[in-house]
Amino acid sequence: MRLERVLVIGWIAILWRGNTEEGEANLEVQVLPGRIPIIDVDGEIDHYVVPELESKIMAFINEGHASVILDFSDVSYIDSAGIALIILSIQRSGPLGGKVGLVVTNENVIKILEIVGITKLAEAFSLYSSVDEALASMTGERPSGNE
Incomplete structure (x- = not known):
């Protein structure tokens, strides 16, 4: 596993690439001042990827x-490990008012999220179709079209 860190004044971006038995997973984390952390995951969220992803999410919380x-x-x-991680994130952020x-x-x-019922946890969870939409809703900012 290789961890690359890039620090730039005003924002942080972390790119993680891990070779697993099942292939590659990419994880990118971005935090702009005054904004909510954005954790971008490409590929599959399974038990190979979840430990690193959980570490990043819990660090921010x-x-x-x-x-x-x-x-x-x-x-x-x-997979179920990814679903469990979403539920854990909701459980940890909810009491903080997040x-x-x-x-x-x-x-x-x-469809998987609907089947397990996560989409019904409206108080501590919202489903969005874009990062701009999520930022606008969660921060009250207008969408920039740059995300």
Whole structure:
């Protein structure tokens, strides 16, 4: 596993690429000042990827970011470990007054979320079709079209 860190004044971006037995997973984290952390995951969210993803999400929550946006717009598959991680994120952010915004565009992933009932957790969770929509809703900012 290789971890690359890039620090730039005003924002942080972390790119993680891990070779697993099942293939590659990409995880990118971005935090702009005054904004909610955005964790962008490409590929499949399975038990190989979840430990690193959980580490990043919990680090943000422990640092005082009550809300987080999980950009799963490029996720093609999610297993029970990924579902459990979403539920854990909701459980940790809710008591802090935060919310988990989940960006999902893959119909199969949306169907899985609906089947397990996550989409009914309206108080601490929202499903969005784009990062701009999630940011606008969760921060009250107008969409920029740059995300």
